[in-house]
Amino acid sequence: MANKKVSVCVVTYNQEKYIGQCLQSLADQVVDFEYEVLVSDDASSDRTPEIVKEFRERYPDTFKVFLHEKNMGAGNNYLFVHGQAVGDYIAHVDGDDYYYNNKLQAQADFLDKHPRCNIVWHRMRAELPGGRLETSTQTSPDAFENGGYLYDMEFDRAAILQFIAVGPNSSKMYRRTVREFSVANFEVLDYFANVEQVADGVGCYACDVPLGVYRAGVGMSSGSNKTRLLLCKTFLFFAKKYPQYKAQINTAVLTYFISDLKNRRGTAWDFFKVYVLTFRPSSVVRLYRSMKVIRQLRFSK
Structure with a gap:
């Protein structure tokens, strides 16, 4: 599968209810370039592997499938499948989410036109339990002190x-x-991946319209204790690796600490310990000044 402009990496585990819609949305992309779809199943015990193989049989020139016999874990599965990509640009999708058919073209075009941009995202709609779609909220021009929309911003490593x-x-x-x-x-x-992969460039939004859908309340949520404890380790890791950004890291920790206190989460104490270890006096002021932006960056997955 050489000479592909875009590689789409799909990670899946026990998602027989959703993986078909995810993969069909990838097969239906309208593009003017060659692309590949790499699907890595992490030893699912349901019908997910069968569904994945059906797509490989239907679209042999596009789909490449990896069916693992032993469970690797979500993080290792992510790293594995991304390591197989040959495209100039690499996209990611969880197996329970899906794209609109103009997604790949819109983002590839954006990267073509913006050489300083290393990562590009887009707004997504949320599919709630029961199937109702909720419009993404990352649109309000009053989110930023100087006006403008989320897609006008450039996010550097800090x-x-x-x-x-x-x-x-x-x-x-x-x-x-x-x-x-x-x-x-x-x-x-x-x-972790975003912090490292933005490198010396920036991350941006491709446009101001949703290009995909994620399923709320399905899969590994950012609200889980496991994810929050991994965040604590990640904050400490980056505080040591990037001491010049300790103020930004301390502000992030403070954000989670306050959220956990408000919601009476048991991980509040864990974030407090990291807050003390990374403490910078400016974090309170930073948090206050950035609240409008934080409210716009509301993702449950």
Whole structure:
């Protein structure tokens, strides 16, 4: 599958209810370039592998499938399938989400025109339990002190470190030239990958319209204790690696600490300990000044 402009990486595990719609949305993309779809199933025990193989048989020139016999874990599965991509640009989608048919073209065109941009996201709609679609909220021009919309912003490494959930994971496309990064001795989250892969460039939004749908309340939520504890490890890792951004990291930790206190989560104490270890006096002021942006970056996945 050489000479592909875009590789789409799909991670899936026990998603027989959703994976068919996800993969069909990839097969139905309207593009003027060659692309590949790489599907990595993490030893599912349901019908997910059968459905994935059906798509490989229907679209043999587009789909490449990896069916693992032993469970690798979400982080390792992500790293594995992204490591197989040959496209100039690499997109990611979780197996329970799906795209609109203009997604790949819109993001590839954006990267073509903006050489400083290493990562590009887009707004997504949320499909709630029961099937109702909710419009994404990342649109309000009063979110920023100087006006404008989310798609007008450029997120450098400092901004991604501070705001964390800059873009939905299933909306991400990035340049293959920034794919490689050193991982830590714990499971890598999409936040970790974004911080490293933005490199010396920026992350942007391709446009102001949703290009896909994510299913709320399905899969590994950012609200789970496991994910929040991994965030604590990630904050400490980056505080050591990027001491010049400790103020941004401390602000991110403070954001989660306050949220956990408000919602009476048991992980509030964990974030407080990280807050003390990374403390910078300016974090309170930073948090106050950035609240309008934080309210716009509301993703439950």
